[in-house]
Amino acid sequence: MTTHNPGDNADETESRPQSPRPTAGELLARAMRLRCPRCGEGRLFSGWAAMPERCSVCGLKYERAPGYFLGSTYINYGLTAVVLIAAYFLFHDGFGMTNQQLAGPMVGVCVVFPVLAFRHARALWLAFDCHFDASILSGEGE
Numbered sequence: 730m731t732t733h734n735p736g737d738n739a740d741e742t743e744s745r746p747q748s749p750r751p752t753a754g755e756l757l758a759r760a761m762r763l764r765c766p767r768c769g770e771g772r773l774f775s776g777w778a779a780m781p782e783r784c785s786v787c788g789l790k791y792e793r794a795p796g797y798f799l800g801s802t803y804i805n806y807g808l809t810a811v812v813l814i815a816a817y818f819l820f821h822d823g824f825g826m827t828n829q830q831l832a833g834p835m836v837g838v839c840v841v842f843p844v845l846a847f848r849h850a851r852a853l854w855l856a857f858d859c860h861f862d863a864s865i866l867s868g869e870g871e
C-alpha cells in the first residue's frame with residue numbers, strides 16, 4: 730500500500746529558482762514605487778492607468794482573476810477617508826475654518842484624491858495580497 734503525500738506536487742515549484750520572499754516593508758516600498766511585488770523591477774503600469782498582463786521582468790501575472798482589483802477600491806476608500814479626516818482637522822482646528830467653508834473643498838478632495846490614488850491603491854492591494862498569500866510570489870497557480 731502506498732501513501733500519497735500532499736507535498737509531492739511541489740516538485741515543479743522547487744526546481745524553479747527562488748528569490749527570497751520580500752518582507753512587508755519591501756512589498757510596501759515596491760508598491761509605492763509602482764513596481765512588481767515579486768521582483769521589484771517591472772513596472773505595474775504601462776500608461777497612466779493601463780496595466781500590462783504580466784511583469785516584463787519576472788512574468789508575474791498581475792490580475793489574478795477577473796475583477797481582482799476590485800479590492801483596491803477598499804484601499805482607495807480608506808486612504809481617501811484618512812486624508813479627508815486629517816485635512817478636516819487641520820483646516821478646522823488648525824486654521825479655524827468653518828464647516829461651511831470646508832464643505833466645498835472637502836467634496837473636491839473626495840472626487841479628486843481617489844483618482845490620484847488609483848494606481849497606488851492597486852499597487853498596495855497587490856502587495857497586500859502577496860504578503861498574505863505567498864503562493865503568488867512562488868508562481869503557483871500561474
Ligand SMILES: [Zn+2]
Pocket residue numbers: 765766767768769770771784785786787788789
Ligand atoms: Zn516582476
